[in-house]
Amino acid sequence: TREANLATAMITKSDNAATTSLWKQLGTTKVKGFLKAAGMTRTVPGSGGYWGLTQINVQDEQKLLSLVTAKNTVLSDNSRAYILxxxxxxxxxxxxxxxxxxxxxxxxxxxxxxxxxxxxxxxxHSIGAFQGGGHDYTISVLTHGNSTMSYGVDTIQAVARVIHKDLTPTAAASSRYTPTSTPKEAFVAVPQK
Structure with missing residues (x-):
């Protein structure tokens, strides 16, 4: 379906046009309705249709990841599985x-x-859900004030490495995930309307 194609493009490759289409289709009333149901009280959708200027904090990101990873009354099991x-x-x-x-x-x-x-x-920003290896967990890292995109990515990855090592200390260094490529600043996600 059209929505499935747009959602796939939005999540898997940060497609701005797909996100804009879904944002317009939903409208801020439905977005705000979801935020209320989710208890995400510190998230403010971007005004004037600018989804890229939505404000969120780490607590709300963690609430969202909890809804995606654990059974709840806000998201169906099928929706959670699809998002993951x-x-x-x-x-x-x-x-x-x-x-x-x-x-x-x-x-x-x-x-x-x-x-x-x-x-x-x-x-x-980067959020992640990790399942298996003895226990499931989520990580949300939000940064600002970075001189370059790469500096922000490096900061997030340094934090993530410490968390993973602390939560899974017995995993061998050779079996830990290394990002497959260095993101380039050309992949700029600009505020969209």
């Missing part, structure tokens, strides 16, 4: 961030966001 499936199929050039250092024994689900702004430099 798409997050597990993100293109290699965007599999950076929170997966860095994850043991190979876990299933990796990731979604990243990045935007250069005139204030606070580059905003680079």
């Amino acid at each position: 499936k798409l997050m597990g199929k993100v293109v290699s050039s965007q599999r950076w961030g929170t997966p860095a250092g994850a043991p190979s024994s876990v299933a990796v689900h990731v979604k990243n966001g990045w935007l250069q702004r005139s204030t606070y430099g580059w905003r680079v």
Whole structure:
């Protein structure tokens, strides 16, 4: 279906046009309805149709990941499985961030966001859900004030490596996930309307 194709493009390759189409189709009333049901009280959708300027904090990102990874009354089991499936199929050039250092024994689900702004430099975010290897866990790292996108990515990956190593200390260094490529600043996700 059209929605499935748009959702796939939006999640797996950060397709701005697909995101804009879905944002317009849903409308802010439905987005706000979901945020309320999810208890994501600190998330503010971008005004004027600019989804790329949505404001969110790490607590709300963690709430979202909890809804995606555990049974709840907000998302159906089928919806949760679908979201995780798409997050597990993100293109290699965007599999950076929170997966860095994850043991190979876990299933990796990731979604990243990045935007250069005139204030606070580059905003680079990464959320991930990790399943298997003895226990499931989620990681959200949000950064701003980065001089370059790469600096933000490096910061997130340094944090992620420490968390993965702390949560899975017995995994061998040789079996830990290394991002497949270095993101380029040319892949700029600009505010869309």
